[in-house]
Amino acid sequence: MRFLATQRWIIVGATDTAGRVWASPVAGAPGFVRAADETIVRIDALPVTSHPLRNPADRPAGQPAGLLAIDLGRRTRARINGTLRHDACGMVMSVERTYPNCMKYIQRREGAASGGIFFFDPDGIRLEIFTQTRAGVAPAPSGTAPTCGFF
Numbered sequence: 001m002r003f004l005a006t007q008r009w010i011i012v013g014a015t016d017t018a019g020r021v022w023a024s025p026v027a028g029a030p031g032f033v034r035a036a037d038e039t040i041v042r043i044d045a046l047p048v049t050s051h052p053l054r055n056p057a058d059r060p061a062g063q064p065a066g067l068l069a070i071d072l073g074r075r076t077r078a079r080i081n082g083t084l085r086h087d088a089c090g091m092v093m094s095v096e097r098t099y100p101n102c103m104k105y106i107q108r109r110e111g112a113a114s115g116g117i118f119f120f121d122p123d124g125i126r127l128e129i130f131t132q133t134r135a136g137v138a139p140a141p142s143g144t145a146p147t148c149g150f151f
Helices: none
Strands: 009-015 021-027 033-035 040-043 064-071 076-087 090-099 116-120 126-130
Touching: none
Parallel strands: none
Antiparallel strands: 009 021, 009 064, 033 040, 040 090, 064 076, 076 090, 116 126
């Protein structure tokens, strides 16, 4: 999957030892995330220092995890489910399932009242990318708005 190797950021989602679900942006230079083979994705970076997904002691071993990479300009995305482990260079995901890209699920909504860019994944789940302050002149969604995961 060459698409992953072009990305500068991804979202990694997993649970902590208390069972809470966390989604963390992880960023790096192109190539920091890549498919090592058909069943392994390498992530040569970690979430920010204070994030629960950064420390392996804060995550139960073998728990499900998800990865989402989106190129909004090209309307391309990769959604990958599997299990996540830490190593000396960052994180390694053992891939269990991948979801194919379909451009119709990434809608262009410049200036939309939603305050962000949203798309529907193949399962019909609405996902939204937004800022907590403002996106252009549209107000950001409230902190009490319903949310959903991607794994």
